[in-house]
Amino acid sequence: MSEKDRQRLDKILAHIGIGTRKEIKKLVKDKRVTVNHQLVKDPGMHVWTSRDRIEVDGKAVRYREYIYLMMNKPKGVISSTEDDYDEVVVELLAQEHYAFAPFPVGRLDKDTEGLLLLTNDGKLAHQLLSPKKHVPKTYCATVLGEVTEADAEAFRRGVVLDDGYQTLPGELTILRTGSESEIELTIYEGKFHQVKRMFEAVGKKVTYLKRISMGPLHLDESLEPGEYRELTDEEIDLLKRQ
Template sequence: MRLRLDKLISNMGVGSRNEIKKDAKKGLITVNDEVEKNTARIVDSEKDVIKYNGEIIEYREFIYIIMNKPSGVISATEDSQHETVIDLIDDYYKFFKPAPIGRLDKDTEGLLILSNDGQFNHELTSPKKNIPKTYYVELEEEIEENYFKVFEKGIKLLPEDIITKPAKIVDLTEKSCELTIYEGKFHQVKRMFEKVGNSVTYLKRIKMGDFELPKELELGEYRELTEEEIRILKAEDNI
């Protein structure tokens, strides 16, 4: 990416443009090992080697994070009353202003992706993409035989007055299952089970498309997605 030298450095959270300009005059900035005092110079983030006070500045435009969201935390960028998923990440990542892709209810755990790539976020949540989301569900009552056909046919939700897209249940025990849905309506999984006279006691998202929550990621932990994982997700939504 080609951009101004001061913008590249400031975008990485090193300092303000005024501070960078002053330091450039002191000879603290080099481009390809040559002192550069003109902070308006256009540089190539992929080709030029930028050093600020002797440290190489590696430019990044986007970040992609996978989190195993814990219960009690809301899927939002900020909230005056509740802890958010952004509160759980390091200040380094906060600088990039990532946002959760889609939402998980406060008491729902599991797979949550955060990114500042707006296009990526949009494509993963677009209803037109029909990206499946799979949840592990524990229920108060036993799973009845009619659930399978009812969920596959679709359930009417109010006040939206919509019929959910065909959903798939895979029963694991008498009171637990995996449920795959293709939307993300407010409290959708809980409301679907309420419609058949049951109650969700525990809910965890374990999969988006073909991308599964990494087994080694403990509850409340997060890490950056690998390049391969990003490719899987982008292939899923055809970005």
């Protein structure tokens, strides 16, 4: 174990959202905190995060430096940590997760729903968002207009957006076509409103958009819009290997 694993107890409890340093001092004074089943007398005592058992009110406390959350972002909520006018995704989090100060990895438009990753691991976020990585992102969409194989071929070549930028090749799968079509689209970059603008480039309009995967991470279909859960250790490992 390294010295990094040995930290002040009050710092650990504050980090995971138990309370402020002042509130934690009172918890200790009220004999509500134990380490290895021994009552704590000094909130500034040092403990080993990887081996010592910390309990508050008899409930074990799990220390984590980073947190990784999968959210099914609902429509109408901003993919941000703050906004002057609209609700933001971090406001949907319970205090125990909000305390870690997670932020969304990338953005989904206000009217787009689906998979959103939130974390306080800046290194992982940078890797996933780096243009050089070409992390695949898959969306399902409802499109006004008949989506054709000609559109799929255009997307495979890359389409020119309204600002003259030519996208990387995308993989368009037509699920149902007609006056209103249903599709899945995988892209490898994240330009502003990219999916909507790609369809506008072929003369069609997206009326519903949902992200269903990002890299190896697939949206948990049991999550209702606005719900979230922590990633499993396996999912975290897959993301880090991406």
